[in-house]
Amino acid sequence: NGPTYSASTSGIYAVMVTNNYGCSQVSAATTVNIGLINAAITPAGTVSYCAGSNVALTATTGSGYSYQWYRNNVLLAGTGSTINVGTAGTYKCVITSGSCTATTNSVVVTEINNPAPAITYSTPINFCVPGYVVLNTNNFAGVSYQWQKNSVNISGATSQTYTATSNGSYRVIQTANGCSKSMSISVGLAASVTASISTNDPTTLCNQGTVNLFVNNPIPGYSYQWQNNGVNINGATGTTYAAIASGSYACVITASCGTAVSNVIAVSIGNF
Numbered sequence: 001n002g003p004t005y006s007a008s009t010s011g012i013y014a015v016m017v018t019n020n021y022g023c024s025q026v027s028a029a030t031t032v033n034i035g036l037i038n039a040a041i042t043p044a045g046t047v048s049y050c051a052g053s054n055v056a057l058t059a060t061t062g063s064g065y066s067y068q069w070y071r072n073n074v075l076l077a078g079t080g081s082t083i084n085v086g087t088a089g090t091y092k093c094v095i096t097s098g099s100c101t102a103t104t105n106s107v108v109v110t111e112i113n114n115p116a117p118a119i120t121y122s123t124p125i126n127f128c129v130p131g132y133v134v135l136n137t138n139n140f141a142g143v144s145y146q147w148q149k150n151s152v153n154i155s156g157a158t159s160q161t162y163t164a165t166s167n168g169s170y171r172v173i174q175t176a177n178g179c180s181k182s183m184s185i186s187v188g189l190a191a192s193v194t195a196s197i198s199t200n201d202p203t204t205l206c207n208q209g210t211v212n213l214f215v216n217n218p219i220p221g222y223s224y225q226w227q228n229n230g231v232n233i234n235g236a237t238g239t240t241y242a243a244i245a246s247g248s249y250a251c252v253i254t255a256s257c258g259t260a261v262s263n264v265i266a267v268s269i270g271n272f
Contacts, residue, residue, distance in 0.1 A: 007032045010097070031098075039095045039102035047085075050179035051113040054086035059093040059104055068094045085109050115140050117174045117183035123219055126188035128257035130221040132165040133187060135172070143176040165221075193222070195253040195260035204268045211243040211267045215251055225252045243267045 007013055012031050018024040039060050049055040059067055061081045069076040071089040085091065088111045093104045118138045125133055137145065139160055147157035148171040154162070164170055167189040173182045196216045203211055215224060218239040226236035228247040243249055246269050251262045 039093075039104045041091065041093060041104045041107050044105055044107060046108045046110060048110045048112050048177075049085065051111055054084040055109065056082055056084050057091055057093075057107060057109075058082040059095060062095075062097065064097055066096045068096070070094070087111075112177045112179045114143070114174065114176050114179055114181055117172055117181050119170075119172060119183055119185045121185075124190075124217050125185070126167075126190045127219045127221070128190045128193075128255050129166075131190075131219040131255055132163050132221045134161055134163050134220070135170060135185065136161045137172045137174065137183070140176070143174050146173045146175070147171070148173065190255075190257055193253050193255050193258045193260040195251060195262035197249070197251050197262045197265060199265060203265060206270045208244070209269060211265075211269070213241045213243055213249055213251075213265060215239040215253070215262070219255070221255075223254045225254075226250075227252060243269070245269060 005013070005015070010032055012029050014027050014029045016024055016026045041057050041059050043057075047055055047057070057069075059069075059081050065081070067079055067081055069078045069083050070092050071085075071087065073090075076083070083091075088109055090106050090108050092106045095102050095104065115138065120136050121133050123133050127133065135147075137160055145158050145160060147154045147162040149164075149168045151169070151171065162170070162172070164187045167187050169184055169186050171182050171184040173180050197213055198216055199211055199213050201211045205211070213226075218224070224237050224239055226233045226241040227250050228243075228245070230248075230250075232252075233241070241249065241251070246267055248264045248266050250264045253260050253262065
């Protein structure tokens with residue numbers, strides 16, 4: 001109520017003057033803008049976002065404030081109090097209110113870009129019961145895994161490999177540094193069994209020796225029976241067979257979708 005007043009907040013000010021006779025009059029109004037205090041961006045410090053997404057930065061808000069955002073000291077198009085950031089860099093904001101301006105703290109934004117997932121397998125991807133295929137995904141520091149079938153988490157399937165025993169769409173989700181990426185692969189149901197055998201050894205030997213035979217693209221879980229001259233070889237039920245006698249060798253492969261007999265490889269082993 002004195003002849004002077006120290007304004008500490010923004011607003012529209014006027015003074016009413018009263019004389020000794022009780023007569024009063026109100027002055028013209030004066031608009032006062034006080035400089036911005038504690039202009040800041042939240043979150044502060046170093047902020048990270050996952051590749052392909054973004055992070056929101058928000059500057060101090062107030063009535064009548066306007067905003068100019070900068071990345072690496074280059075003016076951006078955003079003019080609101082919040083911007084969604086999807087590019088790494090150093091961000092700041094200049095806030096204006098009336099004739100006053102203030103610059104916020106700088107925020108360093110970094111991108112977390114984990115390696116892209118990959119799925120590999122060494123045996124056929126299409127099979128019938130009781131076959132299976134082992135799916136393997138890539139590994140890097142700090143990564144964790146979750147396998148899914150038809151978009152549903154598989155309980156306990158959290159290792160680098162997963163053994164698929166039925167057809168469907170399989171996905172691995174890799175998570176590291178709080179960010180996730182995924183890849184899918186389709187495991188098919190075979191309609192029949194195929195069978196073929198090969199060897200990398202000479203099939204004619206003048207002296208005693210061994211011809212190593214193997215099933216091409218064997219499917220784990222199938223049953224295998226090697227034959228010589230059409231007769232089952234006792235105990236020869238693996239995907240490979242070491243022939244030490246002459247004869248015509250084949251392999252009978254069986255699963256729930258059928259049985260197939262492979263091609264024949266003629267072996268001649270001499271005894272000189």
